[in-house]
Structures are given as C-alpha cells and as structure tokens.
Amino acid sequence: MGKRNSNYRLVKIHRNYTVEETASLLSVHKNTVRIWIKEGLPCIYEKRPMLILGRDLSAFLQARRVKKKRPCKPNQMYCLRCRSPKVPAGNMVDYQPATETLGNLFGICPDCGVGMNRRTSLSKLVQIQEILDITLTEGLQHIVDSN
Ligand SMILES: [Zn+2]
Numbered sequence: 001m002g003k004r005n006s007n008y009r010l011v012k013i014h015r016n017y018t019v020e021e022t023a024s025l026l027s028v029h030k031n032t033v034r035i036w037i038k039e040g041l042p043c044i045y046e047k048r049p050m051l052i053l054g055r056d057l058s059a060f061l062q063a064r065r066v067k068k069k070r071p072c073k074p075n076q077m078y079c080l081r082c083r084s085p086k087v088p089a090g091n092m093v094d095y096q097p098a099t100e101t102l103g104n105l106f107g108i109c110p111d112c113g114v115g116m117n118r119r120t121s122l123s124k125l126v127q128i129q130e131i132l133d134i135t136l137t138e139g140l141q142h143i144v145d146s147n
Contacts (some may be wrong), residue, residue: 008061015054016044022052026061036060038102040078040119045098075131077116079109086110094135095125105134 007026011017019037023030033052037043042056059080066083076085077093088107097103105118105128120128128134 008058011054011058011061013055013058016051017054017057018049018051020049022057036064038119039064040104040117042117072118074128077105077107077118079112079114079116081112081114082109086116088116088132089113090133091131092133092135093128095120096137097122105132107132 010025017025019030019033022028022033026033033041037052041052041060044051044053063078063080063083072078072085075087075091077088078084079086086107086109089110090108093105093107095103095105101122103120103122105120107116107118108114109116125134125136
C-alpha cells in the first residue's frame with residue numbers, strides 16, 4: 001500500500017500514455033484511470049486513442065495525495081503549482097465542453113497566475129454559476145438556462 005503513494009515517480013513526464021498504458025504502468029484498472037479523467041486528469045480527446053501527457057499524469061497523482069487532505073470547496077480549483085485549492089482570480093472561469101454532458105472549467109490561480117482546471121458536468125454548471133462567473137462557449141448558455 002505504501003508504494004501507491006509514490007506511484008507518480010513511475011511516470012515519465014516527457015511521454016504520453018493511453019488509458020491502457022497508464023493502467024498497466026500504475027497497476028490499476030482501466031476504469032480507475034477513466035475515473036481520474038472524470039475527476040480532472042487532463043487528457044487529449046482530439047486524438048484516438050485519447051492520450052494523457054506524462055507531466056499531467058504526474059502532477060495529477062501528486063495533487064491527488066494532497067487533495068485527500070485538502071478538498072476543494074465548490075468555488076475552488078486545485079492549483080498544481082501552489083499545491084492547494086484556490087478561488088480562481090476574479091471569480092472567473094471558462095467552461096469548455098468535452099462531451100454533451102461533461103466539460104472542463106478553466107480558471108487562473110490568483111497567487112501564481114497558472115491555469116487551473118476542474119472537470120464538471122453540464123448539470124452542475126447551474127450551481128457553480130451562482131458562486132463563480134462562468135464564461136460559456138457560444139451556444140451553451142441556452143442549454144444551461146433551460147435547465
Ligand atoms: Zn497557484
């Protein structure tokens with residue numbers, strides 16, 4: 001069990017991994033990797049098979065260890081550089097849809113200026129809209145409004 005905590009060390013930051021490669025590298029089930037993607041592990045969807053950048057995977061695994069102790073509040077996103085949850089600068093985030101029901105929120109860390117992102121579902125946007133100023137991709141506003 002102790003080894004799992006340092007599994008990010010197995011990840012080569014200059015490599016890209018498919019879901020299958022990630023699973024076998026870290027000795028986890030493919031579905032575990034898919035859950036990580038839902039939880040916010042960045043992943044390149046434009047390519048098939050989808051690819052996970054080594055440096056994103058490494059950062060995600062490290063962040064995950066900390067996150068267990070310091071969960072994000074609804075208006076916070078996790079800054080990988082500061083290694084802590086932050087309210088995005090200006091309370092502003094962009095929403096970029098990944099699928100019809102899921103997408104990513106992007107914000108800027110108020111302390112270090114690095115981009116932060118968080119996976120969310122379209123249905124949760126209505127809730128988030130009450131606490132953060134979301135810029136929606138054109139055409140999405142009416143979908144959220146009609147919810
Ligand atoms: Zn930061």
